[in-house]
Amino acid sequence: MRRALVSLLVLTALAGCGGSEPTQTLTVLAAASLKEPFTELERMFEAGHAGVDVRISFAGSSDLAQQIVNGAPADVFAAANESTMDTVVQAGLAAGEPKIFAGNTLQIVTAPGNPKQITGFADLAGRDLVLVVCAPQVPCGSATGQIEQQTGVTLAPASEEPDVKAVLGKVAGGEADAGLVYVTDVKAAGDKVTGVDFPEAANAVNRYPIIALDGSGELAAQFVTLVLGEGGGEVLASAGFQAPSPPDP
């Protein structure tokens, strides 16, 4: 995946050498769960800015934050949770205050058609099914933990995966009966899985902040504006993201 991305970058760089048109590059680091909407936003932004090449690197938020702190060149950072963003802000690498642009909630994911007939969060515990969740160290896992605490339901997962797409893969591949992933992941997976809503999910909303990074130019500010604006909101909503909710008191 990463190798494919690198070779793609190298290819675009080489292709760029041949062209006579002067191009500006905008580098965006975005959480893996933003892949579908941000790819669309990249297309929109490039359509509106001739000669601008937007490059987006998708990875786990914590990985991206570490890259930024360790000096990776980037203009915009969109994270999947606020604590990861804090790492970058506290390192003094943000230009301005981070703004919340979307929210995401967990959904139960099952094999197509929900053969185990799971109807709620409590069904995930104490039944003879193979459950896979995110590890507590990553955002989707901490949301899972919050819901466990609030409901008093203790899950006994067969595995705690290091990222949400791994959970999705285990369920889509038939190696797990159920998992907890984001609504947006279920949507992106199409008919390979079935999503089951549960009301308690509303108590653990993951909020996505975005920021222009220190030293970035006008283009970065414009990209952030696009994401926060109406156009961005529509793209994000159609991918299953919630509109940003006001911060907790």
Add this chain to the structure above:
Amino acid sequence: MRSADRHRVRTDVPVLLILPAAVGFALVTLPVAGLFARTPWARLPELLTSDAALDALWLSMRTATASTTLCVLLGGPLAVVLARGRLPGLRMLRALVLLPLVLPPVVGGLALLYLLGRSGPVGQALGVRIPYTTTAVVLAQTFVAMPFLVVSLEGALRTAGERYEAVAATLGAAPATVLRRVTVPLVLPGLAAGAVLAFARSLGEFGATIAFAGSLQGVTRTLPLEVYLARESDVDSAVALSVLLVAVALAVIVAMRPREAS
């Protein structure tokens, strides 16, 4: 060695090679120095004795020992067959045995999953769940480590040659006796080197394990998986565990050295 050197013409290393060699050496060693520079040495005992770290360490030791044993029990005979067998198509077989060596481990993990998982042909026939168990970790490690043992043992067998075995056979020893009394003692250093390599490779296994076995503390989350996860929230603890793995790797290199010299 010294006296023999006097009678031999020695050519100096071309100066041209020294710079790239130095860069190569730096590339291999400096990152580890960087890791040490980032290590919170004062907190090391505390970080390495957390529940998660101890569980991962204990699991890694158990699984790497089990997979090394499997490698010796299965890879040993395999190496003998490859080195001494007279089957047609043996070269093809040998190439196939090396597959895990060149395959990305995560691909190996997926392959194991689709053979032994719920929907896999063998997984269905067995009727027991293998993914998400410690057995799966051992299988993943054995898969990636086996070629290391086979290659070093087969090399040792070929170097040793078949003369002593032939002599033993003409003196009336049965094949099993030849193996036990002649072949095994002859290649014991090669077998030991292969076992150490297989152990080290098992200990470092990541991709096949996470794809096939998953990641659960105390069950399937070995040291490398714990390092990968700890990075997300606690870099200090990830670095501390990495230092532990470097220490084990250095110990393996030291263990290998005297045998290579002989």
